[in-house]
Amino acid sequence: MMKTKDQILKILSERQDSIVSGEALAESIGVSRTAIWKAIKGLQENGFEIQTVAQKGYILNDGNRLNPQLIYSYLDNQEIQVETFDELKSTNQLAKERASQQGNNEPLLIVANGQTGGYGRFGRDFESPEDTGIYMSYLLRIDQPIKDVGQLTTATAMAVSYALENKLTIQPQIKWVNDIYYQNKKICGILTEAVTDIETQQVTSLVIGIGLDFKTDITKLSTHLRDKVGSLVTESGDVTRNELIAEITNQFMTIYQDYQSGGFMDDYRKRSLVIGKTVTLKSGHQEITGVVETINDSGQLVFRNDDGQVTKYMAGEIIKVNVEGMTHGQE
Known part of the structure; x- marks a missing residue:
């Protein structure tokens, strides 16, 4: 079962930049207001930037910080x-x-x-x-x-x-x-x-x-x-x-x-970007142009080159895809 602290973090993160009342937290988690207060104090001591807003509740200032x-x-x-x-x-x-x-x-x-x-x-x-x-x-x-x-x-x-x-x-x-x-x-x-x-x-x-x-x-x-x-x-x-x-x-x-x-x-x-497309495949030191027939259940690229020969590749790199507007980013 998820700990009270973890449940509080999840709720506050989902409602980042919004104030959540102690009453709402207690009702959602199924614990007392006192248990919520103690858990909040513990989270603050652990470095979480949880702000207490008088008469309103709590807000997590930075739910995007890795934790x-x-x-x-x-x-x-x-x-x-x-x-x-x-x-x-x-x-x-x-x-x-x-x-x-x-x-x-x-x-x-x-x-x-x-x-x-x-x-x-x-x-x-x-x-x-x-x-x-x-x-x-x-x-x-x-x-x-x-x-x-x-x-x-x-x-x-x-x-x-x-x-x-x-x-x-x-x-x-x-x-x-x-x-x-x-x-x-x-x-x-x-x-x-x-x-x-x-x-x-x-x-x-x-x-x-x-x-x-x-x-x-x-x-x-x-x-x-x-x-x-x-x-x-x-x-x-x-x-x-x-x-x-x-x-x-x-x-x-x-x-x-x-x-x-x-x-x-x-x-x-x-979701494949390459099946049915003309591509340039780099395998070792060789660059080959052809069409990607499919990707089989083993994850192999089924590739037909310009001579009509079909080969399966488990490794390699597609360095060019014939798709309009296609760019290649960080590899």
Whole structure:
């Protein structure tokens, strides 16, 4: 059962910038006014900016500030550890460091307010301005062959898409394999990295990083990115980062239980930006132009080149899509 503090945080965050009376809180949660007062005092002592307005109630001044307690308050399943940081070099980097440490086998979620060395595929820089974006990584301890985890990136892309659809009521699209677009601009990148035991050469952990330009001010990004990267600052409305992080996690943990079945792939294909499109695919050092026939249930790109040859790709990078107005953002 959710703690009184967590329930108060959830209610105040949902009604951010509005005063909620102690009576309303007590009635909603089913506890006494005294219990509400004690819980509020405890939250204030823990650093939450909850203002007491005489004769009226309480108001949460900054529900957008990252806080694990607030994230927990929105989680459907709290069997995941949550850690938040004001600044990190990279959430993926810290997750990989944690993977080498002995400890709890529960999934771990690491979230940063900003990153100084965020990176995407092929080590490319991922600019991560503070206070606005969502920079998060999951650490998952696994005990299975590496061939069974290839779909996790596609599963994660689907989890992010579901979360955006549920909370922001927008219709994002997915560019195989790891990019999420909105209105033909990239808004999110996903990077999956494996941690291997040196002696056994077995994958022992997976790190899945998500970088989302949520309330990002595009003018704060490097000049070469401003025409390529999208932001959900207009669409985000009153939804906070804590709330969206939790919803992404709810969706991810649901899909993760059975991702090997590929049960989400029909939804993935419906949101595909590339199926039926002429694209340029980079595989190794080779660039090939052709048409994407489909994406199969294993997450492989089924690609027909200009000579009519059909090949399945589990890895690679689509560097160009023949879509009017399409731009390519942070990779």
